[in-house]
Amino acid sequence: MSEPTAHQLFAPHEPVTTTRERIIAAAVDLFAEEGFHAVGLDRIIQTVGVTKTTFYNHFASKDELAIAAIHTLERWETHSFMQLIESLSDGSPRSTILACFDALDRWFTDIDYSRCLFTNACIEFPNLHDPVHQAGAEHFANIVTFFQKQAEAAHADDPEAVAHQLELLIAGAMTIRTATGDPHTAARARPLAEALLNTALP
Numbered sequence: 001m002s003e004p005t006a007h008q009l010f011a012p013h014e015p016v017t018t019t020r021e022r023i024i025a026a027a028v029d030l031f032a033e034e035g036f037h038a039v040g041l042d043r044i045i046q047t048v049g050v051t052k053t054t055f056y057n058h059f060a061s062k063d064e065l066a067i068a069a070i071h072t073l074e075r076w077e078t079h080s081f082m083q084l085i086e087s088l089s090d091g092s093p094r095s096t097i098l099a100c101f102d103a104l105d106r107w108f109t110d111i112d113y114s115r116c117l118f119t120n121a122c123i124e125f126p127n128l129h130d131p132v133h134q135a136g137a138e139h140f141a142n143i144v145t146f147f148q149k150q151a152e153a154a155h156a157d158d159p160e161a162v163a164h165q166l167e168l169l170i171a172g173a174m175t176i177r178t179a180t181g182d183p184h185t186a187a188r189a190r191p192l193a194e195a196l197l198n199t200a201l202p
Contacts, residue, residue, distance in 0.1 A: 093154035
């Protein structure tokens, strides 16, 4: 059985019907599986079954497609992840923060999708000013924003610092999961997050 696609895993509620949507959905998986630079435009066109003319009717370049793929996966994953967090949290800021690690643990142990398109984008396009790099980095900035809002709601003394520390734990768990295949990295990071909250929250 082939590995499920990102769309099947994270956005079954969002139909992929138009040609543009099919190109993006295919690009998400190809870029995540093999890398942005390793996947040529011909490969994408062949996978979707369109012509180059059709492709350029929707995207000016492969880089423009890469950015669209990153933003699309960000939307898909965020929707799916937030639903899971809500099911695991009692609604309090502290519980919501810790539920992020529980949700990530569910993904790592239950979902056969260990690739991280956002990290790949930052690594393969190392120039901080490159639009593809910036699209990937936006994912991590969104994580900080989410944690900072929760830390503010929990009346932390320094919500921004707490948010960045939690981001390091999340990013570390994601990176080690991708690098080693170890499905338990989020579960191992959770006690560290709990210890951080015990110190940082009143």
